[in-house]
Amino acid sequence: MRKSSGLKRQKVRTSPTIRRYFEAFLLDGQSRGLSPKTIAFYRDTLIVFLRNFGDWPPEELTADDLKNFLRHQFERGMSHGGVHAVWRAVRAFLNWLRAEGVEALDPKSVKGPRLVVGEVPVIGEAEVRRLLEAAETSSTPLRDRALILALWDTASRASEVLGLRLDDVQPEGLRVRRKGGMWQVLPVSSVTRRAIRVYVQAERPMSDSDRLFLTRRGDPMSYEALRSMLWRLSRAAGQAYKPPHSFRRGAATTMVRDGLNPFALQTLMGHRTPAMTQRYVRLAQADLSVLHAEHSPVSRLLRRK
Known part of the structure; x- marks a missing residue:
């Protein structure tokens, strides 16, 4: 063979x-x-x-x-x-x-790989924090930090973040092109806004492309380049690699867990129907079930008897 x-x-x-x-x-x-x-x-x-x-x-x-x-x-x-x-x-x-x-x-x-039903990689806050720390020693630290924060802050699809152009960075937030060609301006935190500004001013290479996120050679970042970046940072952080879409899932479940209502989440994520958003609500509920099992007041009460 x-x-x-x-x-x-x-x-x-x-x-x-x-x-x-x-x-x-x-x-x-x-x-x-x-x-x-x-x-x-x-x-x-x-x-x-x-x-x-x-x-x-x-x-x-x-x-x-x-x-x-x-x-x-x-x-x-x-x-x-x-x-x-x-x-x-x-x-x-x-x-x-x-x-x-x-x-x-x-x-x-060739019998192709099976698609595991229910396999939903979700990245958590602690993992994102370690990736940001690993990015500090990267060859492109400012870009990596800005890109990670943009993914986590907006819960956008990786393709939407990679498709951002310089003029999509607006005072109201980041303008992304959704599925179906619709445009939407997503609010971002001051931390993410500053990270993007610092990257553009201090590290983004000169290029004929107006894409926001570029490789070191000045080419627009592809999905494979993003995946390679996350793979490299995950190894540096000493944690398991999780794919770009795990940021969308993780950010969505974090926001639901922190009290964001499903309708607002549907608007933020660009879902056309509430049914699509319910997947992330269920993920958050499953996460809450695990946390409750670990911190149940009744369990604590009985353990102290």
Whole structure:
């Protein structure tokens, strides 16, 4: 069995590479009217796939290569949901190749990772605090701090925070583009506002891009870059990695636990229906159940007898 396990293997170019076909895949999706978010999902999610196999001819990718690649993502600490998202994107790309008449692996020959129902990683206040402390020794400390605070303060989707542009930082808060293209200005604390201002003034590199959060080279941060940043800071903080969406869940449950009413939470999170918000209310209630079990006044009373 050949093992790729996330390591590049030199290939002799005998036909167009996977990377070249990938650009055609994105162009085809745009011409078919796929939404910008769908295109961005494929582009950002498949970065790690291209990093491993981009220079390979597609006909040389085997089922074992793909299985080892997916296994390696779990070993790197990616959640089941994250690996499942990568698998969905890879599967769509391989199916497109075959539909275009390109010799490529049939994704049906690989049993993809199961999506664990009910798996809901949630990051807590203490974990966020340790990430902020770890960011102080990062090569981009001001950006990392501002980005973490923006995620935690707004309970926004990672894509919404990464999509922020310089003029989206407004006196009233941060203007994010929600699903469906709607714009919404979200209030932020003075601490987050100051962190963003300091980052822009002292650390943000010069760039032709007007995106707020950039890499050290001046490119807009991708989802994979954010995930790598959190992975690096989690290791430095000595804690388990949790994916970007865990900030949205954690912030929402924290606000509900602190008394924010569900209607206000629905507005803040950009949910179209109350049913979507109830998931976060249930998470907060489950959290309260655990806390109550630990600090029940009746349990304390009986223990003291």
